[in-house]
Amino acid sequence: MMTAVHPMPRRGRFAAGMLMGLSFLAGAAQASEAGSIKAGREAAQSCAACHGDKGNSNNPAFPSLAGQPAKYVASQLTAYRDGKRENAIMNGQASGLSDQQIQDIAAYYAAQERKVASPADEGSELGADLYHQGRENVAACAACHHSEALGNQPAGFPALRGLTAGYVAQSLKDYRSGARAHGQATLMAPLAAELTDDEIDALAAHIASLD
Ligand code: HEC
Ligand code: HEC
Known part of the structure; x- marks a missing residue:
């Protein structure tokens, strides 16, 4: 078992803050759909240790979250919490989050500017081609x-x-094997199933070379 860093005391304060916040809004439905950036900033404090300041990670072990669509972050956190996306660290991190906290955290990260440090990779011509043009049975990544x-x-x-x-x-191998099969993974699975290991490496090298 990994040690989960749960901000339990903070969560109590956060819940109270959220209730106060709600009374200023037109309706609770609106708040729970959109998520509160302010509450999300609070709830995401413990995440910065790995995911970096405002979700820009400078540690290759941890993906950046800044600028990710709220819908995507919410769906991944829900999948980690419910054990549908497996990762020992993140299953622990997400296990205590409520649906509202997930929406708030997602709204917070979506509002942050994504900053990419210097390119970590030399790139790949094959990867760039596949990314922009695709090939038979593999839609161009750029399209989505x-x-x-x-x-x-x-x-x-x-x-x-x-x-x-x-x-x-x-990630591409996880879509290919079905290890990541929740949420919108249905859009990735058919094309990942087509990719060879060499193509996966080429795509990964291309994406990592973008600055
Ligand atoms: C101890 C380090 C650590 C902490 C703390 C941590 N994470 Fe993570 N997080 C990771 C790792 C490692 C991954 C990649 C896991 C994988 O491959 O599935 C990850 C992945 C994610 C992803 C998926 C990213 C993607 O591009 O699909 C999200 C969303 C996320 N974390 C949110 C959070 C939130 C929100 C918190 C705080 C409540 C948090 N994390 C705390 C290490 C951490
Ligand atoms: C039809 C739209 C579509 C196309 C085309 C597409 N993707 Fe995706 N991709 C998605 C969606 C939706 C997700 C999120 C799936 C989920 O919920 O796990 C995703 C997730 C990913 C992830 C995981 C990101 C993360 O932060 O964990 C990677 C990596 C990825 N795609 C790479 C690619 C590559 C490389 C290609 C081209 C070969 C490609 N995608 C083509 C829609 C698409």
């Missing part, structure tokens, strides 16, 4: 993830810019 790999906020398609080669390759 944006030509600059900034993602698609309304659709909830994640930004890939700033992710490390290791993380991208692992």
Whole structure:
């Protein structure tokens, strides 16, 4: 078991703050759909140790969250909490989060500017080709993830810019094997199933070379 760093005391204060916040809003439904950036900032304090200041990670072991679509972050946190996306650290981190806290955290990270440090990889011509053009049975990644790999906020398609080669390759293999099969993973599974290991490495190298 990994040690989970749960901000239990903070959560109590946060819940009270949220109730006060709600009374200023037109309706609770609106708040729970959109999430509160302010409450999310509080709830995400313990996440910064790994995911960096405002969700910009400078440690390759931890993906950046800044600028990710709220819908995407919420869906991943829910999947970690419910054990549908397996990762010992994140299953622990998400286990105590309420649906409202998940919405708030998602709203907070979506509102942060994604900053990418210097490129970590030399890139790959094959990877760039696949990314922008695709090939038979593999849709171009750019169609959903944006030509600059900034993602698609309304659709909830994640930004890939700033992710490390290791993380991208692992994710593609997880979609291919079905280890990541929840939420919108149905959009990734068919094309990941087509990718060879070499193509996965090429795509990962290309994405990690974007600055
Ligand atoms: C001890 C380090 C650590 C802490 C603290 C931590 N995380 Fe994570 N987080 C990780 C790792 C490692 C991954 C990658 C897991 C994987 O491969 O599934 C991750 C992945 C994620 C992802 C998925 C990112 C993606 O691109 O799909 C989200 C969302 C996330 N974390 C949110 C949070 C939130 C919110 C908190 C605080 C409540 C938090 N994390 C705290 C280490 C951590
Ligand atoms: C039809 C739209 C679509 C296309 C085309 C597409 N993706 Fe995705 N991708 C998604 C969605 C939606 C998700 C989030 C799935 C989930 O909920 O786990 C995703 C997730 C990912 C992730 C995980 C990101 C993270 O932060 O964990 C990676 C990596 C990825 N895609 C790479 C690619 C690559 C490389 C290609 C091109 C070969 C590609 N995608 C093509 C829609 C698409």
